Amino acid sequence: MSGYSKWFRIPRDIVFGWGCLEYLKQLDGKKAVIVTDKVMQQLGFVEKVKSYLAEAGIKSTVFDEVEPDPSRQTVKKGAKLMLEYQPDLIVGLGGGSAIDAGKAMWIFYEHPDVTWEQIFVPFTGVPKLRNKARYVAIPSTSGTATEVTLAAVITNRDVHPNVKDFTLSYEVTPDIAICDPELPSTMPPIVTANTGFDVIVHAVEAYVSVNATDVTDPIAVSAATMAYKWLPLAFANGSNKEAREKMHTSSLMAGFTFTNTALGLVHSTAHQIGAEYRIPHGRANAVMLPYVVQYNTPAAAARYADVARAFGYDSTDPYEGTAKFIKAIRDLQKLLGIPACLKDAGIDEQDFLNKVDMLAQNAMKDGSTPANPRVPTVEEIKKIFLCAYYGNDVL
DSSP: OOTTOOOOOOOSEEEESTTGGGGGGGOOOSEEEEEOOHHHHHTTHHHHHHHHHHHTTOEEEEEOOOOSSOBHHHHHHHHHHHHHHOOSEEEEEESHHHHHHHHHHHHHHHOTTOOHHHHTSTTTSSOOOOSSOEEEEEESSSSOOGGGSSEEEEEOTTTOTTOEEEEEOGGGSOSEEEEOTTTGGGOOHHHHHHHHHHHHHHHHHHHHSTTOOTTHHHHHHHHHHHHHHHHHHHHHOTTOHHHHHHHHHHHHHHHHHHHHHOOOHHHHHHHHHHHHHOOOHHHHHHHHHHHHHHHHHHHHHHHHHHHHHHHTOOOSSHHHHHHHHHHHHHHHHHHHTOOSSTTTTTOOHHHHHHHHHHHHHHHHHSTTGGGSSSOOOHHHHHHHHHHHHHTOOOO
């Protein structure tokens, strides 16, 4: 962000709370393509969405072939369907994969000749959208917040099964986000834990980001605090309606912040761990968080202490507050069954040591690194990785 211009960009319309999926009945449009996966079909949410759209006089068809970590091939297949069907609404229904795939399909639907290389140029690469369609995002997890953000993650399996590219453009921020906690109430405990920790990391990284503003700060702290309080309850009892709603709302709020501030080294390092070792994104974030906080402490102790205070842990100085924040995170990890280090996550030691230099180099180049409050070197990132593997403090 430049020194003279700050902004806060989120979808125009955001609806949330139990039963808000019915907001679809109020939409204007003629035809919609629903981008989703087989799980949403099996759970009955696709039929519910089609029914509500029909009540609004909107015809619809379904693309339900989105896989976890959607590929370029899947995106092009969905875009082809859109070019044939000519929708004026695109509905992304599901987890981050479905919503991100829908965003990418939207780009190629409106601009069939655009290249992959072009759309992955941060902020300027995606051409103007909305000449043909608007985008409606309906998340089924409480974590990614892609329903309110500028990002879409697509896997390039032509290069490597786990190589992911990021579209970063406010053009792909959805027009409407419909956040009904009925959808994530179907998540099993392990997914609740992983995605819920993602909420905390999103909010905390937004709060310590070099791009944080007076607008994002209070939302970030509130989102982190809400998730910290309600995640254990949602984990313990997935039928707890209040806990599910609070987690879905906190995810939304965290998205408001990081889409306007960017993230940091927790995400930079977790992206590499997730891609190389197929560890779920939120789980990788959860493991890396305490180690990155230790590294960032000289630059951001006061901010971490603020979050600890919001969690209920007072301190006499920022370093004490940061230590209490780290303890709170580690206690929560233990409660949720999240490993305390990468070794405990099942990563082979020799393989990790063979790849740690590459992981550090890739993390340094990751798009989340520039917003980190402390500017790292590749060697420092390598040290963070090694400490995170063995469970050692980052000193």
